[in-house]
Amino acid sequence: MSPAPPDPRFGGLPPPSDAECAHSARVVAHLVHAIADEEGWISFADYMNAALYAPGLGYYAAGAHKFGAAGDFVTAPELTPLFGRTLAVQLAQVLAQVPDGEILEIGPGSGRLAADVVAGLAERNALPARYLLLEVSPDLRQRQRELLSAQAGVLLSHFRWIDALPERWSGAVIANEVLDAVPTRLVVRRGGQWFERGVSLDASAHLAFADRPLASGMLGNMAQTRFPEGGDYVSELNPTAEALVTSIGERCERGLMLLIDYGFPAAEYYHPQRDCGTLMAHYRHRALADPFWCPGLIDMTAHVDFTAMARAGVAGGMSVAGFATQAHFLVNCGVLDVLARCGDPQAAAYLRAANAVQKLTSPAEMGELFKVLALRRGIDADLVGFREGDRSHRL
Numbered sequence: 001m002s003p004a005p006p007d008p009r010f011g012g013l014p015p016p017s018d019a020e021c022a023h024s025a026r027v028v029a030h031l032v033h034a035i036a037d038e039e040g041w042i043s044f045a046d047y048m049n050a051a052l053y054a055p056g057l058g059y060y061a062a063g064a065h066k067f068g069a070a071g072d073f074v075t076a077p078e079l080t081p082l083f084g085r086t087l088a089v090q091l092a093q094v095l096a097q098v099p100d101g102e103i104l105e106i107g108p109g110s111g112r113l114a115a116d117v118v119a120g121l122a123e124r125n126a127l128p129a130r131y132l133l134l135e136v137s138p139d140l141r142q143r144q145r146e147l148l149s150a151q152a153g154v155l156l157s158h159f160r161w162i163d164a165l166p167e168r169w170s171g172a173v174i175a176n177e178v179l180d181a182v183p184t185r186l187v188v189r190r191g192g193q194w195f196e197r198g199v200s201l202d203a204s205a206h207l208a209f210a211d212r213p214l215a216s217g218m219l220g221n222m223a224q225t226r227f228p229e230g231g232d233y234v235s236e237l238n239p240t241a242e243a244l245v246t247s248i249g250e251r252c253e254r255g256l257m258l259l260i261d262y263g264f265p266a267a268e269y270y271h272p273q274r275d276c277g278t279l280m281a282h283y284r285h286r287a288l289a290d291p292f293w294c295p296g297l298i299d300m301t302a303h304v305d306f307t308a309m310a311r312a313g314v315a316g317g318m319s320v321a322g323f324a325t326q327a328h329f330l331v332n333c334g335v336l337d338v339l340a341r342c343g344d345p346q347a348a349a350y351l352r353a354a355n356a357v358q359k360l361t362s363p364a365e366m367g368e369l370f371k372v373l374a375l376r377r378g379i380d381a382d383l384v385g386f387r388e389g390d391r392s393h394r395l
């Protein structure tokens with residue numbers, strides 16, 4: 001039988017099921033109400049927040065599969081357990097300096113990374129007293145519980161879910177691909193005038209971008225100091241992500257915050273040639289430029305400005321302990337030794353693991369675009385993950 005022709009309504013993308021279309025229609029109705037409630041215009045951050053996190057509706061807060069081959073994107077821990085086991089090398093070094101230290105993972109997704117990190121720490125006799133998980137999505141919380149109940153065995157009692165950042169923490173905070181999912185504002189400079197790009201309804205009552213003059217204040221100051229000189233320009237600014245990093249820093253008694261994501265230092269992020277920003281949507285492993293295509297079924301992200309995150313951590317009382325590409329960080333932490341322990345190099349399982357390590361470290365895949373930023377307070381700065389290739393000076 002020949003394959004069915006692509007459905008033109010979905011622009012060549014794999015067509016969603018009728019149930020998925022109905023779900024997206026409910027998300028759109030929710031957004032239309034939200035826009036009407038705000039007199040016809042909401043910021044892009046409000047749009048992204050609702051489309052990703054509205055309870056029972058948003059992409060992360062309803063049933064979408066999301067991670068892995070059957071989902072929309074693959075993150076490092078979904079690719080291979082070696083990612084978490086290698087991260088455990090850095091975490092073990094920190095926990096050795098912080099008696100009674102805990103790990104706090106922000107945005108644990110499916111729970112895969114938590115399972116692998118704890119297994120890696122157990123192998124090194126470096127288990128923390130507790131592994132805390134902070135997740136905004138009830139749907140993902142449930143999935144994390146199911147995965148960890150099935151896989152963590154006797155270590156299950158180490159995991160505890162929390163609803164908000166703890167007042168104080170010691171040990172390590174980890175966030176893999178979380179900051180890119182924090183709702184972002186959009187700012188436009190056009191013809192020398194400044195605008196905030198938000199979301200409105202067009203003449204056909206469809207969701208559409210709408211620009212309105214940028215009020216003076218925090219966002220305007222951020223744009224004017226960060227955007228490069230020159231002509232028309234669009235980019236993202238993420239005060240919410242910065243506030244999250246500052247807040248984690250302020251609550252740190254002693255320990256390390258590890259932020260892993262795709263992104264650049266400010267000079268590359270706000271490069272004159274990157275004049276359309278980095279906003280992107282994902283659906284079934286395709287990158288889409290249109291964030292209004294089937295809201296509720298698509299992920300939305302923006303790259304991370306690591307200079308802003310480093311400054312946000314410093315504003316919270318931490319200092320920069322390292323900034324490296326994911327490739328450097330993983331190799332420094334001994335990912336190749338972890339791979340070498342995967343058994344017979346001729347066996348299929350070893351070859352799969354080697355392929356995954358190649359993907360995590362290759363400059364053409366995740367090795368260069370993904371970075372690791374480390375912020376510390378009260379611990380030794382000679383961190384194993386940053387011994388070679390530290391690029392803190394570029395922040």
Ligand SMILES: C[S@@+](CC[C@H](N)C(=O)[O-])C[C@H]1O[C@@H](n2cnc3c(N)ncnc32)[C@H](O)[C@@H]1O
Pocket residue numbers: 060067075076077078106107108109110113134135136137140175176177178181182244
């Ligand atoms: C792209 S997923 C990454 C999941 C996982 N860390 C991984 O690497 O597979 C983003 C995750 O961050 C969560 N998230 C986003 N903003 C958050 C916040 N402010 N606090 C806690 N979790 C958040 C999402 O619900 C989701 O679990």
